[in-house]
Amino acid sequence: MPSRETCWKKGFSLTTIYDIAKRAGVSSATVSKVLNGYPDVNRETRARVEAITQELGYKQNAVARGLATKRSMTIGVFFRDHANSGLRHPFFADVLASFKDVIGVAGYDLLFFANNAPDNVHSGYEDRARHRNVDGLLLLGVWRTDPGLEAISRSSIPCLSVDLDLLGPRASYLVSDNVDGAKKAVDYLVQCGHTRIAFVGDRFSTKPGHDRLVGYQQGLEHNGLLFRHEWVLDGDFTEEGGRFAMERMLELPDLPTAIFFAGDMMAIGGMELLKQRGYVIPEDFSIIGFDDIVMSSHLSPALTTIRQKRGEMGTRAAQELLELIHKPGKPPSGVVVDVELVARETVRIVCADSSSSLASSDFFEKSGQACDVDAVEQVCVTHSAEE
Amino acid sequence: MPSRETCWKKGFSLTTIYDIAKRAGVSSATVSKVLNGYPDVNRETRARVEAITQELGYKQNAVARGLATKRSMTIGVFFRDHANSGLRHPFFADVLASFKDVIGVAGYDLLFFANNAPDNVHSGYEDRARHRNVDGLLLLGVWRTDPGLEAISRSSIPCLSVDLDLLGPRASYLVSDNVDGAKKAVDYLVQCGHTRIAFVGDRFSTKPGHDRLVGYQQGLEHNGLLFRHEWVLDGDFTEEGGRFAMERMLELPDLPTAIFFAGDMMAIGGMELLKQRGYVIPEDFSIIGFDDIVMSSHLSPALTTIRQKRGEMGTRAAQELLELIHKPGKPPSGVVVDVELVARETVRIVCADSSSSLASSDFFEKSGQACDVDAVEQVCVTHSAEE
DNA sequence: ACGCCGTCAGAAACCGCTTTCGATAAACAT
DNA sequence: ATGTTTATCGAAAGCGGTTTCTGACGGCGT
CATH class of the missing domain: 3.40.50.2300 (Response regulator)
Structure with missing residues (x-):
């Protein structure tokens, strides 16, 4: 086994599951199982590992986990900012706020695509979503005329757009009536x-x-x-x-x-x-x-x-997107709020x-x-x- | 060499550098070098690899890269939402919008911490930042009385707070005068x-x-x-x-x-x-x-x-944070805009x-x-x- | 001919975590 | 006593990249 004890980022050491494993006298696999609540680990072992996890102040590395599981627990957000209609717009900011609240209790964080580095400007929604490995996508303030819409609607990435009736195998939408x-x-x-x-x-x-x-x-x-x-x-x-x-x-x-x-x-x-x-x-x-x-x-x-009803819109949008993510089968139909x-x-x-x-x-x-x-x-x- | 040709996420195959490598008759290391602009690769080889990259529509996986490099090209954002003073607040939304614009051309995306899953509620700023491996942190709408401030100001994570004079080895702030x-x-x-x-x-x-x-x-x-x-x-x-x-x-x-x-x-x-x-x-x-x-x-x-001046505040905040990230030496002093x-x-x-x-x-x-x-x-x- | 050097590639070891699958031993059934 | 479960654990192979380090090769000076 290679020595994997610590990792450094700019002079700081992280504790990994290997540290825990060693200290607990078990393998990293077991630690992982404990941390993820798998059933096939002994009561005592579990207790020991949990104690050490606490003691060492261990925090899971979401990046590594994301690489291994292909789930990142992030929702990507595209927020088009044309003519005051972006983040600045009080309307979208409100629906986003309540969206964030409900998506948050489901354990997700939000990833705002901001990257406009020269080599990235014209990447499509899908490319950028895959780049960051987001589990779902929220589209806000995107115009009907956006050429990238077609592609994303057909893709397999769960995608919810507001104020835009985008429908696809994994794409749904939310609009007011x-x-x-x-x-x-x-x-x-x-x-x-x-x-x-x-x-x-x-x-x-x-x-x-x-x-x-x-x-x-x-x-x-x-x-x-x-x-x-x-x-x-x-x-x-x-x-x-x-x-x-x-x-x-x-x-x-x-x-x-x-x-x-x-x-x-x-x-x-x-x-x-x-x-x-x-x-x-x-x-x-x-x-x-x-x-x-x-x-x-x-x-x-x-x-x-x-x-x-901005609050309700955010909430419903989040719920719909969560469904899209967790129930791949169900064909989406869009939601309209009165x-x-x-x-x-x-x-x-x-x-x-x-x-x-x-x-x-x-x-x-x-x-x-x-x-x-x-x-x-x-x-x-x-x-x-x-x- | 193990067969690494494709990866699946919910039924979709990604192209990896291994695909490119094979197709170009080179090793993955060389592909990586090309993609990252290393000098030690032959002109022709580089051209061939670049062509194939194009052809295959390859997109880098930021998660894998983040794991390897310990840089994620994301800025974490904490946006406290107490009493209407969060995302809903037109003021912060504006500074955030211009912040996003300049941080974006530097190649960063924004990660909004939203995760409020039961086991995560009381993690501190630093823990959550490390969890997501963000390269920097932006604090908006945080109160002076927040107990987590002390810790983050001392940490080695570049951190910029607005409307709050948080100073530390890698922490700076932005306020209006x-x-x-x-x-x-x-x-x-x-x-x-x-x-x-x-x-x-x-x-x-x-x-x-x-x-x-x-x-x-x-x-x-x-x-x-x-x-x-x-x-x-x-x-x-x-x-x-x-x-x-x-x-x-x-x-x-x-x-x-x-x-x-x-x-x-x-x-x-x-x-x-x-x-x-x-x-x-x-x-x-x-x-x-x-x-x-x-x-x-x-x-x-x-x-x-x-x-x-909300726009200027966002811009200056972004600039300051980028300095914090890229110039570890320079002791931060805070910026105040008139x-x-x-x-x-x-x-x-x-x-x-x-x-x-x-x-x-x-x-x-x-x-x-x-x-x-x-x-x-x-x-x-x-x-x-x-x- | 020989040693040296610069150029270019690739093998391999990670990064930190997940997950399959086989091993082991104890408990149970026959 | 022997075959079968059942509970528990760990080795190892990934995930998709990066990066170090070693080495092959050709040219060059002497």
Whole structure:
């Protein structure tokens, strides 16, 4: 047996299972068995080994273990940081926080891919995941247009993406019920008496952006309202985008009375511009957002919005990913968590008439305007391309 | 030579350096040398190996490499999550984001300690760092009172803490210039004509809380103002804490005209309460915060505050940590980044007199009231204990 | 021809831990 | 007494790399 007593890292000695083994007069295999709770070791031996483990303050080396077992007990995290939408984004930070909590009690640590060394920049998700030997992957803030998605969805690495409906043999996803949320927003506006409702979305590179648009459209239809493509603008999910969209909206000859922003940051930008131009909310324009970021409740007027349950999203995401990891058989189906409207102060109540008979108002028109999803998207893309 | 051709993890085969070696007709040692840029390998051999590496789509296994080299190219991150002050906190999320960017181009990934499995809960920082074999450590949101600090500061693991002046052979820190920031706040209030300035801080378990109090006290002294301990309250760095402190403050017989909150969230809580009670800001009370979180500029009135340069903090933290890692010799000294006042709308200008002759006002009193740091802290601790 | 040196490869010993599988001995059954 | 379990343990072969050290080989000076 080679002498394996100590190892050095920058002048520091680690205690290994060999140290324990020697001291206990057993083999390293036995120590390993004790440490991992295998049954085939004598009561007394076990006790002795455990005592010595304590005494020596032994800590397992996760790297060596990972090499031997091919499980690292880490979850890799890709957190795309484009345009403020990364770690900085209060939304993702929150879901990540609760994700971390539940994945943590399952014994996992999180590995954030940050490495952008020149030779690594263009490695795909899968390569980098395998490089670090992570047991699962969490994708946050990745765009639908990301070219690496296809590959990772087909790979055998358990992978959960949020805000992106990635499905595969070991890939699942978590989203809010964005379509429903958008419908709720429109319904609420309609209930408050609005019929002229505009939409500000993103550049359609995100799943939520897409779905909220769809929901908006469905909400309109459901309430018998006409879809007007000039009332659909691109806001890029940023404050500046929202501000800019609002600016453009004001140039329209025919103005809406309410604007549904597909994200709170955009709504904030829009409101800012409105105030700046001397309009008052909600008297001149009603605003409704989506997300319910913390800031929303602190604005004045406080923003009416659709709340995504961030804590629950993180928890459910973690649970789903753990299933993906531990139950290889079960075909994943994605999880969607519901949203809720939180009514605050940015929507003006136009008429007290809350009977849903509004649906049969004069605005009802089944026009030639195409209303199916893809057509809607077409319109929008064209529209945003104009710019 | 044993047959080492492939490895399986859940049904997937990895290509190893042995595969490359065989294909290239060389030994694994040579492949390793090529991959690591050692000079003692022939031009042609190198080319051949590189070609095959490409062809086979080989990706190095960081775990195996880590075991062999004792360097993992990961930075461990402890992110304490007490009372909203963790990942959820917009402040830390921001510095972390820019930290990640620069540490990333140096080739490192980030390892977030999340593992809270029952047998792991009470392991110290050092144990967990060694367990994962991280090359360095970043401590965020850790309290001064944390019992594990002492140990990690003495250890040989490069460790950088933010908002906490931890120093040791391989331990350094990064803080904002909190004392100066607080003085700036007080100076500004004084310049605006205020002389009755209160302070709301945290429970003094944090370094910034402590330093801002010191700065407040120094600012007072510098401007010849009397330190009144009843005007120093505990706000816990949370919104609720700020609200509660404000509530208590209003019960005072003798009210200040301006309140300096040591954190924006507390200021927000305080303002909320004030509005609720029918006061108007800044007419009735002037408010100044500390941090400049994104929300601050969106409030109305927009919060005047001391800005911490979060991006710069992250960058500098990363640089400092990289030095700690790569230059074992250099004794660390900590880095402090400056702050700036951003004047917005929550401070009322009482008199236009901006001559600093205010310093010689009637309020000047070198009273028996002890003014050195520790005494100040005493007062506060006592005060918060009352509660 | 001889010794020396620089270049290039590879054998082999790790790194610290897991896991299979066979050995041993005691306990049990026949 | 003999064959069979059962409980307990350890040797050894990995996991996928790195790194030292030895050696082969060709060229070169003398």
